[in-house]
Amino acid sequence: MSNSNKSLTLIIKESGIYQCLDCGKCTGACPIAETGKAxxxxxxxNKIIEKGDNDPYVQxxxxxxxxxxxxxGRCPSGVKFSDFVRMLRERWIDSGKSGIYSHxxxxxxxxxxxxxxxxxQNRLGFLPPEIKTQSRGKVLYFVGCLPYFxxxxxxxxxxxxxxxKDSLKILNHCNIEPVVLDDERCCGHDLFWAGDQxxxxxxxxxxxxxxxxxxxxxxxxxxxxxxxxxxxxxxxxLQNFDLRATHIYESIDRELISGNNSLSLKPLPLQVTFKDSxxxxxxxxxxxxFRKLLGQIPRLNIRETPDSEIGNICCGTSAWVGCGExxxxxxxxxxxxxIAAGSQLLVSSCPKCLIHLQCTMNDFGYNERxxxxxxxxxxADALE
Amino acid sequence: xxxxIKFSPPPSPPPSRGRVWEGVKKGNSYTIKVLAxxxxxxxxxxxxxxxxxxxxxxxxxxxxxxxCAGRVNTALLLKAFEKGADxxxxxxxxxxxxxNGTGPxxxxxxxxxxxxxxNLLGLxxxxxxxxYYLAHESEKLSSDLHEFVKRIEGLGQTxxxxx
Numbered sequence: 089m090s091n092s093n094k095s096l097t098l099i100i101k102e103s104g105i106y107q108c109l110d111c112g113k114c115t116g117a118c119p120i121a122e123t124g125k126a127x128x129x130x131x132x133x134n135k136i137i138e139k140g141d142n143d144p145y146v147q148x149x150x151x152x153x154x155x156x157x158x159x160x161g162r163c164p165s166g167v168k169f170s171d172f173v174r175m176l177r178e179r180w181i182d183s184g185k186s187g188i189y190s191h192x193x194x195x196x197x198x199x200x201x202x203x204x205x206x207x208x209q210n211r212l213g214f215l216p217p218e219i220k221t222q223s224r225g226k227v228l229y230f231v232g233c234l235p236y237f238x239x240x241x242x243x244x245x246x247x248x249x250x251x252x253k254d255s256l257k258i259l260n261h262c263n264i265e266p267v268v269l270d271d272e273r274c275c276g277h278d279l280f281w282a283g284d285q286x287x288x289x290x291x292x293x294x295x296x297x298x299x300x301x302x303x304x305x306x307x308x309x310x311x312x313x314x315x316x317x318x319x320x321x322x323x324x325x326l327q328n329f330d331l332r333a334t335h336i337y338e339s340i341d342r343e344l345i346s347g348n349n350s351l352s353l354k355p356l357p358l359q360v361t362f363k364d365s366x367x368x369x370x371x372x373x374x375x376x377x378f379r380k381l382l383g384q385i386p387r388l389n390i391r392e393t394p395d396s397e398i399g400n401i402c403c404g405t406s407a408w409v410g411c412g413e414x415x416x417x418x419x420x421x422x423x424x425x426x427i428a429a430g431s432q433l434l435v436s437s438c439p440k441c442l443i444h445l446q447c448t449m450n451d452f453g454y455n456e457r458x459x460x461x462x463x464x465x466x467x468a469d470a471l472e
Numbered sequence: 473x474x475x476x477i478k479f480s481p482p483p484s485p486p487p488s489r490g491r492v493w494e495g496v497k498k499g500n501s502y503t504i505k506v507l508a509x510x511x512x513x514x515x516x517x518x519x520x521x522x523x524x525x526x527x528x529x530x531x532x533x534x535x536x537x538x539x540c541a542g543r544v545n546t547a548l549l550l551k552a553f554e555k556g557a558d559x560x561x562x563x564x565x566x567x568x569x570x571x572n573g574t575g576p577x578x579x580x581x582x583x584x585x586x587x588x589x590x591n592l593l594g595l596x597x598x599x600x601x602x603x604y605y606l607a608h609e610s611e612k613l614s615s616d617l618h619e620f621v622k623r624i625e626g627l628g629q630t631x632x633x634x635x
Contacts, residue, residue, distance in 0.1 A: 192547025197554040201593060206631035208594040239588045240546070 094179055096140060103172035105133045107165040114159035114169060119401040120152060123417035127152060129159060129169050141176060150176045151188040151410050155281050156366040156402035177283025177409075187282060190411040191240075196282055198236055202273040203291040211235045212270050214249045219256045221268045224302050229256060229266035230309040230318075233274055234439060246446045248439045254468035255310045255336050261471060262343035267302050277313040277367075280321055281407035292325050299331065310336045310464050312368035312438050320370075335368075336464060337377045345384060353470040355386035360466070361393055361431040363422065363445070364400035365438035372398070378437060378463060385470040391429045395422065403441040404448075411444075419448040427457055434460045502629045504532045506621055507552045508561040511541045513571050514607040515563040521610030529614075530621045533561075541565070541602070542578030549586045549600065556634020559599045559624035563613070566604045576604055596627055 100106065114129040121127045132149040141147070155170040163169065181187060189196060201207065214235060215221070221229075229252075237248045259266055276291040299307065309315050318333035344351050360382070368375050375397055382388060395401045401422065404415035423445065426434045436442050442460055449455050510516050516537060522529060529535075538544060541564025552560045562583065564576045579602055587597045601620065605613055 192545060192551075194547035194550050197547065197550040198589070198593075201550070201554050201632050204631055204633040206633070208631065209592060210594045211592050235592055236589065239585075239592060242585070242588075 094175060094182075096136060096179075099172065099175040099179065100133075100137065103168045103175065104165070105137070105167060105172060108133060108163075108167055109165055111164060113162045113164065114167075117158045117162040119156065119158065119404075119418050120154060120414050122401075123414045123421070125152070125414050129153075133172070136176075141179065146176075149173075150180060152414070154366075154402045154404070154406050155409075156406060157370070158366075158401065161369075161398070174281055174283060177281075178285050179283075181283040181285075188410050189282065190405060190408050193408070194240065195233075195236075195408045196279060196284065196287075198233075199274045199276055199279050199291060200284070200287050203276075203287060203294055205294060207271070209271050211272070212268060214238075214253065215256075215268070216253060219253070220260055220265045221256070222265050223267065225265070225267045226303065226305045227264055227266045228299060228302065228304040228307050229259060229268055230275070230307050230311075230314055231268065231272060232309065232311045232314050232439070234311075237439060237443060241443055241447075244443065244446050244450060246442060248442060248462075251310050251439060251462045251464050254462075254465045255308075257468055258336070258340060258464065258471060259308065262339065264308075264339070264343070266308060267304060269298060269302065271298055273298060275311075275314040275317040277317040277321075278407040280317065282409050288321075289325055292322055296322070296326055296329060296331075304331065306332045306334060308334050308336055308339050310462075312365040312374075313440070315374075316367035316370060335371075335374050335377075337374055337381055340381055340467065341377045345381065351384075352472050353385050354472055355388075356466070356470050357387045358433055359389040359391055359429075359431045360433045360435045361391050361426045361429050362396050362463075363403070363426075363434050363436040363441055364397055365436070365441055366400065366402050366406065368437055369398060369400045375437075381467060382435065382463060385467070388470075391431050393425045393429050395425060403436075403438070403444040405444055406440070415444070416448060416451075419445055420452060423448065423452075423454050423458060427454075432457075432459060433466075434458060435463050435466055436460060437463050504558045504621060504624050504629075505556060506530070506533045506559045506561065506624055507557040508533050508535050508563055508617070509538050509541065509544045509548075510535050511564045511575065512537055512539050514565040514569060514609075515541075515605050515613065517607040518605045518610045518613040521608070522614050525610055527610065527614040530617050532621045532624075533617055540570070540572050540575040541604075542570075542572065542575035542582075544579060545582050546586050546589070549582065550589065553590070553595065553599075553630065553632060554634065556630060556632060558627070558630045559601075559620060561600075561617075561620055562602045564602065564604050566606055569606065576602075595630065595632075598623065598627060599630070 115121045135143045153173040157170045159169045231252045234248045234252050273295040276288045279288040315335050323329045404418040405411040562579050567576045
C-alpha cells in the first residue's frame with residue numbers, strides 16, 4: 089500500500105478513533121452485530137492501530153460495514169465511524185485492489201460510465217405526456233438512478249420509476265413545472281461510500297456543470313441519498329457549489345400543507361409502518377415532515393415499530409457493497425416486525441430500501457402478507 | 473494404401489491474459505478496442521485453430537478466455553464498456569452443443585438485459601453481439617472477427633472515456 093493517498097495515521101486522526109472510550113455502544117447499535125456476526129468496530133479500530141489494515145479481520149470488516157451511521161449517532165465521544173470505514177475503503181481502492189461489491193459492481197460501473205463528458209443518455213422514456221416539465225428553469229427535479237433500477241432489477245417487478253412519475257405529478261399539482269434533465273448524471277453517493285473518491289469527484293464535476301447549464305438554483309429530489317449527497321458531500325468536493333437541495337416532502341409541505349393551496353386527500357383505509365432510510369435519519373426535520381404529510385391522509389393508520397425514526401435500521405446493504413446472509417437477516421427482521429405490528433403496507437422513503445426488501449419478500453414468500461411502497465407514491469395515491 | 477499423416481504446424485501459443493491491448497495504429501486516427509469473451513470449448517478451439525491455419529487475429533481484438541459464455545454476466549459486460557471498449561463480443565458454443573447445458577441461452581439473456589441498459593446510456597446495441605461456433609469453424613470465426621472490427625470502426629469511438 090505504498091501509493092495510497094491517505095496514511096492510516098491521518099485516517100485515524102480525521103475520524104477521531106483515539107477518542108473511543110471502549111464503551112461498546114457501537115457494537116450494541118450495529119445492525120450487523122445484532123444478526124450474530126462477529127463484528128466489532130472497536131476491535132477493528134484496535135487492530136488497525138496495532139497492525140495496520142492488512143489484517144484479515146480488518147479486511148472483512150471494511151467491506152461488511154453498512155455505513156448506515158447508527159453507531160455515529162450513538163457514540164458518546166463523537167467518533168465518526170462510517171467515515172472511518174469510508175476512508176479505509178478509499179485507501180484500499182487507491183492501492184489498486186478491488187472492493188467487494190454486490191451485483192458484480194454493475195451499479196458502480198454505471199456511475200463511472202456516467203462520468204464521461206461525451207455521454208448522451210436516453211433516460212426519460214418513462215415520462216407520461218400529461219406531465220409538464222421545462223427545459224430551463226430555477227427548479228430541477230432530480231430523478232436519480234430510477235430508470236436504471238427498473239431495467240437492472242427487472243426480475244423484481246418493482247416499478248421504481250413510478251416514484252419519479254408520482255413526484256412530478258405532485259410537483260405539477262403544486263404548480264411547479266420543474267426541469268428534468270435528459271442527461272442527468274447519477275449523484276455518485278455510492279461511488280463515494282464505496283471508496284472511489286476520484287470517480288466521485290469526476291462525476292460530481294460533470295453533474296454540477298450539467299445542472300448549472302440549465303440555470304438551476306434548487307434541486308428537488310425524492311431520494312434520501314441524492315439529498316444527502318447534494319447537501320453534505322458536494323460542497324466538500326466542489327468549492328463553488330451553490331445549489332440548494334430540498335427533499336420533495338419539504339416542497340409538498342411548503343406548497344400544499346403549510347401554504348394556502350387547496351388540498352383534498354382521498355381516504356386510504358390501510359395500516360402502514362414506516363421504513364426510514366439511513367441517510368434521511370440525518371435530517372430529523374425531514375423525517376418529521378414525512379410523518380406529518382402521511383398523517384394528513386384520512387383513515388391511514390400509522391403504526392410505528394421500535395426500528396423507526398432515530399432507531400432506524402438499515403435495509404441490509406448500502407452503496408452496493410456486500411449483500412449476504414446478514415443482510416438477509418436484517419431484512420427478514422424488518423419484515424417480520426412490520427407483520428407483527430399488523431400492517432399491510434411498509435412505506436419506505438428510499439428506492440434502494442424498496443429494492444432490497446422486495447428482493448427478500450420475493451425470495452422468502454412475504455408477498456401475500458405484505459406490500460411495499462414509496463411514501464411519495466402513497467401520497468400521490470391519496471391526492472385527488 | 474498407407475494412410476499419410478499430414479502434420480500441421482504447432483499451434484501458436486494462446487495470448488496470455490496480460491497481453492498488452494495495443495490495437496492497430498492507423499495514422500493519427502483513433503484505435504478501436506474490441507473485447508471478445510471466448511468460451512473455453514468450441515470457440516477456443518476455433519481460436520487456436522486460427523493460429524494453426526496461420527490466420528491473422530485482428531490487432532484490435534483482445535481476447536479473454538472464460539469457462540462458459542454464460543459466465544459473462546451483465547456486470548462484466550458493463551465493466552468492459554466502462555473501461556473503454558468500443559465493441560464487445562461474446563463467443564459461445566452452438567445452443568445444442570453446450571458443455572454446461574444452458575450457457576448460450578444464459579449469454580443471450582444477459583445480452584438482452586445489457587441492451588436495455590446500453591439503450592438508457594445512449595450506446596448503440598450494435599456494439600455488443602453474441603456469436604456461436606462449432607469447434608472446427610476457424611474460418612468463420614476469423615471472418616466474423618474482422619467483420620465485427622469493421623463494423624465497430626464504422627460506429628466510431630465510444631462516448632465513454634474509460635478512466
